[in-house]
Amino acid sequence: MKKIVVSTLAVLLACPAFAGIGNPNQGSSWTMWGMDPYVGLRGGASYTNLNYRYNGQKESMTDTVLQGRAALGLEVCDKMRAEIEWSIFGKLEDTENFGSVGDAQVKAKMQTLLMNGYWEFGPYEVVRPFFGMGAGVAFTDVTRSGTLVPHHGESKARFSAMGTMGVSFDMKRFAVDLAARYNYVDINSGLHNFGGDVGIRFMF
Numbered sequence: 001m002k003k004i005v006v007s008t009l010a011v012l013l014a015c016p017a018f019a020g021i022g023n024p025n026q027g028s029s030w031t032m033w034g035m036d037p038y039v040g041l042r043g044g045a046s047y048t049n050l051n052y053r054y055n056g057q058k059e060s061m062t063d064t065v066l067q068g069r070a071a072l073g074l075e076v077c078d079k080m081r082a083e084i085e086w087s088i089f090g091k092l093e094d095t096e097n098f099g100s101v102g103d104a105q106v107k108a109k110m111q112t113l114l115m116n117g118y119w120e121f122g123p124y125e126v127v128r129p130f131f132g133m134g135a136g137v138a139f140t141d142v143t144r145s146g147t148l149v150p151h152h153g154e155s156k157a158r159f160s161a162m163g164t165m166g167v168s169f170d171m172k173r174f175a176v177d178l179a180a181r182y183n184y185v186d187i188n189s190g191l192h193n194f195g196g197d198v199g200i201r202f203m204f
Contacts, residue, residue: 035074035075035076036074036075036203036204037072037073037074037075037203037204038072038073038074038075038081038083038201038202038203038204039070039071039072039073039201039202039204040069040070040071040072040073040083040085040177040199040200040201040202041069041070041071041199041200042068042069042070042071042177042179042197042198042199042200043066043067043068043069043197043198043199044066044067044195044196044197044198045064045065045066045067045195045196045197046064046065046066046067046089046181046183046193046194046195046196047062047063047064047193047194047195048062048063048064048065048089048092048108048191048192048193049061049062049191049192049193049194050062050092050094050106050108050142050187050188050190050191051188051189051190051191051192052096052106052142052144052188052189053188053189054098054101054104054144054149055098055099055100055101056099057098057099058189059096059097059098060096061092061094061096061106061108062092062094063091063092063093063094065089065090065091065092066089066090067087067088067089067090067195067197068087068088069085069086069087069088069197069199070085070086070087071083071084071085071086071116071201072084073116073201075203078120079119079120079121080117080118080119080120081117081118081120082115082116082117082118083115083116083118084113084114084115084116085112085113085114085115085116085134086111086112086113087111087112087113087114088111089109089110089111089112089193091107091108091109092106092107092108092109092110093105093106093107094106095146098149101146101148101149102146102147102148102149103146103147103149104144104145104146104149105144105145105146106142106143106144107142107143108140108141108142108143108191109140109141109142110138110139110140110141110185110191111138111139112136112137112138112139112160112162112183112185113136113137113139114134114135114136114137114160114162115134115135115136116132116133116134116162116164117132117133117134118130118131118132118164119131119132120168125170126169126170126171127167127168127169127170128167128168128170129165129166129167129168130165130166130167130168130177131163131164131165131166132162132163132164132165133161133162133163133164134161134162134163134164135159135160135161135162136159136160137157137158137159137160138157138158138159138160138183138185138187138191139155139156139157140155140156140157140158140185140187140191141153141154141155142154142155142156142187142188156187158185158186158187159185159186160183160184160185160186161183161184162181162182162183162184163181163182164179164180164181164182165179165180166178166179166180172203173202173203174200174201174202174203175200175201175203176198176199176200176201177198177199177200177201178196178198179196179197179199180194180195180196181193181194181195181196181197182194183195
């Protein structure tokens with residue numbers, strides 16, 4: 001897994017060099033099916049709430065984690081874009097009391113693979129607000145342990161949805177995005193992730 005992550009990041013970081021080829025005063029230097037491709041890198045922090053049910057009791061397991069995202073997308077027009085986004089979230093760790101069995105520590109790791117759509121609005125060329133929606137799959141790994149709690153681990157792939165609002169600073173060859181995001185994952189009694197990130201998109 002580490003080799004895959006390092007290789008992917010190396011490719012993504014090399015993309016800006018190719019994005020700089022051509023006339024710097026124009027946007028994309030080539031198109032794909034009439035649409036302009038881009039690659040995006042994003043990072044930030046988020047608050048995760050996992051509603052965990054055990055021993056007939058449901059508790060909210062919460063933690064603040066870091067997150068990183070990489071995306072490959074196409075600008076359909078000046079106002080719309082679509083992308084495939086891969087995200088990695090830091091490990092959630094929390095301990096709650098589950099009645100007669102006492103305290104249980106829950107740890108959760110997650111990655112998502114989403115198809116996202118974004119719509120930009122406003123009359124400005126450089127600064128434009130946007131909102132977006134996405135859907136796909138989340139790959140989760142949740143473990144439970146405690147003094148009176150038998151160790152239990154479970155890895156699942158579940159449906160995930162995303163909603164976001166933010167603002168883009170479009171510099172033609174690249175754009176900076178500031179975004180607030182909400183991710184939902186259909187696991188246990190529901191996982192909710194609220195976060196913010198800063199990203200940069202390199203246009204080809």
